Amino acid sequence: MAIITYREAIRQAMDEEMARDASVFLMGEEVAQYNGAYKVSQGLLEKYGPKRVLDTPITEEGFTGIGIGAAMVGLRPIVEWMTLNFSLMAFDQVISNAAKMRYMSGGQVKMPIVFRGPNGPAEFLAAQHSQALQSIYAHFPGLKVVAPATPHDAKGMLKTAIRDDNPVIFLEAEMLYGTTGEVPEEEYLIPFGQADIKRPGKDVTLVVHGKPLRMVLEAAKTLEGMGIDAEVVDLRSIRPLDEASIYRSVGTTNRCVVVDESWPFASVGSHVAWLVSKNCFDLLDAPVELVSSEEVPMPYNHRLELAVQPSVDKIVAAAKRVLYKV
Amino acid sequence: MAEKVLMLALSPTMEAGVITKWHKKVGEKVSEGDLLCDVETDKAVMSYEASQGGYLLGMVCEEGEGAAVGATIALMGVEGEDVSALLSEAKAEKASGAGGKTGPSGSDGSPSTVVDAPAETSASKEPMASSSEADTLPPGGRKRSSPLARTLASRNGLEVDRIPGSGPGGRVVKRDVEQAMAQSSAGTPAGTGMISPAPGAAGLVTGTTARGTATASGTVVTPLSGTSMPAPSGTDEVIPLSGKRRIIAKRLAESMYTAPHYYLKKTVRMDALIVARKALAAKGEKRSFNAFLIKFVAEALRRHPQVNASWQGDSILRFGHADVGLAVAQPDGLITPVVRDCWHKGIRQIDGELAVLIGKAQQGTLRPEEYSDATFTISNLGSFGIEEFTAIINPPGSAILAVGEIARVQRIDENDKPEVISAMTLTLSCDHRVIDGAVGAAFLKDLVDMMEDPIRVLL
Numbered sequence: 001m002a003i004i005t006y007r008e009a010i011r012q013a014m015d016e017e018m019a020r021d022a023s024v025f026l027m028g029e030e031v032a033q034y035n036g037a038y039k040v041s042q043g044l045l046e047k048y049g050p051k052r053v054l055d056t057p058i059t060e061e062g063f064t065g066i067g068i069g070a071a072m073v074g075l076r077p078i079v080e081w082m083t084l085n086f087s088l089m090a091f092d093q094v095i096s097n098a099a100k101m102r103y104m105s106g107g108q109v110k111m112p113i114v115f116r117g118p119n120g121p122a123e124f125l126a127a128q129h130s131q132a133l134q135s136i137y138a139h140f141p142g143l144k145v146v147a148p149a150t151p152h153d154a155k156g157m158l159k160t161a162i163r164d165d166n167p168v169i170f171l172e173a174e175m176l177y178g179t180t181g182e183v184p185e186e187e188y189l190i191p192f193g194q195a196d197i198k199r200p201g202k203d204v205t206l207v208v209h210g211k212p213l214r215m216v217l218e219a220a221k222t223l224e225g226m227g228i229d230a231e232v233v234d235l236r237s238i239r240p241l242d243e244a245s246i247y248r249s250v251g252t253t254n255r256c257v258v259v260d261e262s263w264p265f266a267s268v269g270s271h272v273a274w275l276v277s278k279n280c281f282d283l284l285d286a287p288v289e290l291v292s293s294e295e296v297p298m299p300y301n302h303r304l305e306l307a308v309q310p311s312v313d314k315i316v317a318a319a320k321r322v323l324y325k326v
Numbered sequence: 327m328a329e330k331v332l333m334l335a336l337s338p339t340m341e342a343g344v345i346t347k348w349h350k351k352v353g354e355k356v357s358e359g360d361l362l363c364d365v366e367t368d369k370a371v372m373s374y375e376a377s378q379g380g381y382l383l384g385m386v387c388e389e390g391e392g393a394a395v396g397a398t399i400a401l402m403g404v405e406g407e408d409v410s411a412l413l414s415e416a417k418a419e420k421a422s423g424a425g426g427k428t429g430p431s432g433s434d435g436s437p438s439t440v441v442d443a444p445a446e447t448s449a450s451k452e453p454m455a456s457s458s459e460a461d462t463l464p465p466g467g468r469k470r471s472s473p474l475a476r477t478l479a480s481r482n483g484l485e486v487d488r489i490p491g492s493g494p495g496g497r498v499v500k501r502d503v504e505q506a507m508a509q510s511s512a513g514t515p516a517g518t519g520m521i522s523p524a525p526g527a528a529g530l531v532t533g534t535t536a537r538g539t540a541t542a543s544g545t546v547v548t549p550l551s552g553t554s555m556p557a558p559s560g561t562d563e564v565i566p567l568s569g570k571r572r573i574i575a576k577r578l579a580e581s582m583y584t585a586p587h588y589y590l591k592k593t594v595r596m597d598a599l600i601v602a603r604k605a606l607a608a609k610g611e612k613r614s615f616n617a618f619l620i621k622f623v624a625e626a627l628r629r630h631p632q633v634n635a636s637w638q639g640d641s642i643l644r645f646g647h648a649d650v651g652l653a654v655a656q657p658d659g660l661i662t663p664v665v666r667d668c669w670h671k672g673i674r675q676i677d678g679e680l681a682v683l684i685g686k687a688q689q690g691t692l693r694p695e696e697y698s699d700a701t702f703t704i705s706n707l708g709s710f711g712i713e714e715f716t717a718i719i720n721p722p723g724s725a726i727l728a729v730g731e732i733a734r735v736q737r738i739d740e741n742d743k744p745e746v747i748s749a750m751t752l753t754l755s756c757d758h759r760v761i762d763g764a765v766g767a768a769f770l771k772d773l774v775d776m777m778e779d780p781i782r783v784l785l
Contacts, residue, residue: 282477285474286499
């Protein structure tokens with residue numbers, strides 16, 4: 001298997017799907033001539049031409065709406081948001097139109113569109129551009145929301161997203177683009193709604209999605225050094241959510257720590273923690289722990305920026321708490 | 327520099343208390359002598375007064391929560407002082423069940439120990455499992471256990487409430503149940519008490535005697551199928567101990583198993599006393615029977631000072647006053663209000679004080695000095711129609727008088743003629759270490775003689 005970057009995995013997925021289906025096209029700020037703000041669309045303009053790789057003005061609401069209209073008439077647009085923070089400008093288009101159109105037309109209109117871009121804190125981007133917004137999108141029925149954390153998952157899930165007839169919010173991360181991992185040479189797709197056990201274990205379940213997976217795996221290694229065998233459940237897909245895999249794991253370990261880099265209030269993490277508390281009640285030996293960001297706008301000061309987010313230490317401490325090994 | 331406000335022993339036997347009400351809010355100014363909070367002790371609800379002034383900076387124990395004597399219940403200091411570090415430390419200490427008994431006892435009357443935040447003074451590092459005393463009093467009175475621990479326990483026929491918890495606040499967790507299971511399957515003798523008596527659960531006990539019992543010869547005796555246990559007709563209920571019930575159990579067991587009891591029984595002819603009481607009542611002087619009883623007992627004690635005494639281990643303390651306690655039943659356990667110095671009080675005064683004390687006992691507001699240290703105790707079950715009974719001595723006294731009902735009985739008089747009289751049986755329990763048989767007998771005889779012929783009190 002080839003070892004490629006997360007960035008290259010996404011580029012390959014778009015390239016393969018554009019080659020496979022002429023109705024697939026990419027639009028967004030700087031995606032064409034500049035090859036993408038994070039170089040994710042490198043070479044696509046050259047290969048597919050300006051009719052299928054479109055630079056847009058800096059008007060998120062406008063080009064997101066154009067993408068939705070294109071999907072309604074049968075094309076399969078990929079809309080790149082330079083960051084999910086900018087998607088707030090296009091929020092009404094996504095929530096009121098993309099998420100509702102299939103339902104309100106009684107199924108007459110399909111919405112085969114992918115909104116993709118980096119989500120969550122990176123570094124030195126300050127309060128307005130460091131937000132993890134998956135909880136907001138996951139709130140609305142009608143949207144699929146996925147957050148792959150490895151090149152392998154990113155490629156297989158983006159191809160699935162492009163072929164899906166429903167709107168998909170596809171969450172990447174600046175800090176993931178340069179990370180590498182094995183990706184098969186042959187074509188593959190990863191269906192939504194299937195969590196992946198990234199590390200099997202028997203003592204404690206660590207549930208995570210998206211970028212913090214790497215941190216959680218590191219924490220699991222630290223715990224291993226303490227004689228604690230952690231199981232890491234990578235959700236990959238937030239909606240639909242693979243509850244069965246979470247419960248299966250908690251049924252083995254009787255302890256659960258949920259890690260979510262967004263704020264804790266009404267978040268994906270707090271929702272998962274509630275599901276576990278409710279559906280695994282008789283299996284739990286300790287209250288479910290949630291490791292999230294502190295409830296403050298992101299500080300610009302780098303030390304504070306790191307301090308308010310989940311960390312290996314915080315995850316290890318939470319795991320020890322549910323094991324009563326404080 | 328904040329100061330810890332510690333739970334005090336507000337009664338002589340108190341080991342822990344529950345804060346029923348805070349009279350001050352966080353941030354509020356407190357002056358010396360101000361009412362800080364109400365504390366439910368083992369016997370009554372007591373007022374906790376501030377021993378010095380300052381500002382209430384934080385509460386470690388909320389209303390309804392319990393704390394062992396010596397544990398931190400709040401923090402005081404100067405206005406606006408940040409005590410968050412100290413507060414979370416104190417709360418963590420409380421959650422771990424530590425502090426408490428190992429902390430300062432506060433018996434000198436000072437509730438506050440000066441500490442430099444965040445320095446730790448009390449020995450809070452004892453293992454959590456050993457602090458079972460504080461663990462058994464979680465807020466709400468229910469023992470903590472994890473859902474998994476409960477599931478495991480019930481599946482294996484164990485009562486989770488009886489398993490010592492090693493988690494925060496004494497929570498019973500998986501490892502505790504596994505340990506209990508290991509103990510019960512290792513064949514610990516019956517009576518460890520953790521195995522549920524529920525008949526339905528017996529078949530689920532792992533590896534023990536549910537299906538059959540291995541006898542000494544190695545054969546297995548299996549119960550006959552026809553002798554299956556009857557279906558339970560109701561659900562067993564586990565009642566957590568109140569502080570008061572714990573104290574009653576401890577003190578009475580101590581008394582019964584350390585003081586060698588013996589019993590003397592004598593029947594009193596009550597006609598003279600009944601007539602006297604009626605005559606007084608007719609003139610508007612209505613006095614309770616117990617007030618009469620207390621006065622007669624006090625007079626008998628005056629004549630027999632050996633009975634008005636206490637075993638002190640290496641000496642006998644002979645009291646210089648007769649403080650007579652009367653056992654009063656309450657829904658949550660009995661209490662013994664004490665009428666002090668009955669040698670110097672008449673029946674009228676004794677009756678007045680008794681009425682006030684009984685009222686307080688029924689409201690649970692007796693103060694320790696009103697219910698402790700009786701030199702002699704009376705327990706009267708006559709109103710229940712009990713003919714006679716024996717009572718357990720109430721320390722520090724060495725004797726207790728058990729009073730039965732007044733009944734009309736037939737007896738043979740000195741002229742061998744049958745007669746019907748009002749009679750009542752008294753049973754005196756004595757601590758033989760202090761009171762020899764003849765001494766107890768002489769006391770009881772004098773008491774009965776005075777009750778039958780009250781003029782003797784003046785002799």
